[in-house]
Amino acid sequence: MDEVRKNNEENLSMDEIFESMDDFSMRRGSVKEAEVYSLQPDGLLVLFDGKLDGFVPESELVHPLKEYKIGDKIKVTILKVNEEEGRSTASEIRVFRRDALKTVENKFKNNETIQGKIVAKVSSGYNVRLLNVIDAFLPGSHSGLRIDDEIPEESLDFKIIAFRRSRRGAPRIVVSLKELKEQRIKAYFDSIKEGYMITGTVESIKKFGAFVKLTNDITGLIPASEVSWDSSVRIEDVLKLGDKIEAKVIGIDREKRKISLSLKQLQKDPWDDIEERFPVGTVHNGKVKSIVPFGFFVALENGIEGLVHISEVFWGNTRKKLQEVVKVGDEVLVKVKDIDRKKRTISLSYREALGDPWDDIESRYNVGKVVEGTVVKVLPTGVIIELEEYVSGFVPLSEVSWNFVDKIEDVVKEGDTVSVQVISLDKENRRMRLSLKKATEDPWKRVAEELKVGDYVSGTITRTIKSGAIVLVDDYNVEAFLPVSQVSDKKVENIEDAINPGLKQNFKIIRLVYEPENDSRNMVVSIRQYLKDIEKRETEEALKELSSEDTSTLSLGDKLKEHLEKEDTSE
Structure with missing residues (x-):
């Protein structure tokens, strides 16, 4: 291209150059269309109708220099003509500014948004460049930014809240992000209702819930209780930062601009037909989820947990600790005792699922029978012997030995396996008297x-x-x-x-x-x-x-x- 230009210059006389300039109206202030044919470190070399070249300094370009490429068509105004070199200095930005200013004014009159970029922070706000060429002011109170926030690098949409031309100098233009944001927020809240399905991106996870970015201006919250029907499921087990999700709107507070979302309500509530799936009186397999002082909770399925009260653990007055019977994670059989669907509670029985060992006690421990058991407690008045789980009997002091007993511990100790004779049985009151001495001759x-x-x-x-x-x-x-x-x-x-x-x-x-x-x-x-x-x-x-x-x-x-x-x- 440079060779072509050089040959052209050699072949044209000075008179021909001036004649050519007259033909193409190469006068100061004239507007011409130019073609980019060379990128220089400080600007662009352009051709006017392929015959004469000009130079557009970087300061006179609308866009950054790197965004231009050879062959681009741009509109420029002539700033000056160097008749000796036959080259003109032109400006793109001055042509564009006139059109841009008209665009800005029309946007203001029509209450439309306009694109711009924050270029600097000043004492009372920010300087903004609209359409790359028009300067405007963004008051701090209309920025929506905090004092220590960094200036956004990307282009933003602004609302023009003031436009006043001046006879001297540039017009005064004031823009706002806040008002535009308010419009977008209002429009979004007007567009949704409870029950709607909306999409968003998980932007933070806390113990109490997960925040989901719905738009650049609006964030919704999925409470921890709305992640899963299974209360034992943690938020981190379901959601990760950056996840694109769909959720159901379950609450809208337009005054406080809060939106509550739910993941679990995208699925069927497992409590809807609970009575049909777990009828009272039926026995089911479950997993121990937690142990508390008053019993333990059993998960029958995801989202369905029931309580085995301590009164439904043991048959009789057993002194065992719950941790000696079950551990978290154990698979256990439980019987459904009661269901309250409104309160979402289920009462379960561990002992009834196993069966009452005292139902047929006479067939296994008839009076006079000698059986083996384990010493579980030594008392001043006698000894408690466990014959099987939930079946124990008492050996009175007088039945410990044929001889005089000063200290029972001298005869038996806790943990000993001993033979005893059943000497009386009270099924109704779940009591059994045993004898250590009568088990021997x-x-x-x-x-x-x-x-x-x-x-x-x-x-x-x-x-x-x-x-x-x-x-x-x-x-x-x-x-x-x-x-x-x-x-x-x-x-x-x-x-x-x-x-x-x-x-x-x-x-x-x-x-x-x-x-x-x-x-x-x-x-x-x-x-x-x-x-x-x-x-x-x-x-x-x-x-x-x-x-x-x-x-x-x-x-x-x-x-x-x-x-x-x-x-x-x-x-």
């Missing part, structure tokens, strides 16, 4: 068969009490009572001064009772009587021995005295 039966009052037995003092001592009788594993009065032929004030636990001793049975029908079994023994019997026997033997000796000149009393003296000497 009664040792007193053998005692009654083999021993009688007056017999001698050996045993060990196991402990002392205020009124006497307890003796464990050898070979029979029963305990006998040694009264303090039977410890010695001398008066005993404090039994611990006379005997100590662990002492091995022979005793005489002075009382023996075996009445199983009255549940009466006891033995009373005596050291004192035993020693008297020994002393008497020894005396009788001594007398017998003396009476056989040939000492007729002595009396029986003298013989006995002589015998005793001999024994003392020998000792």
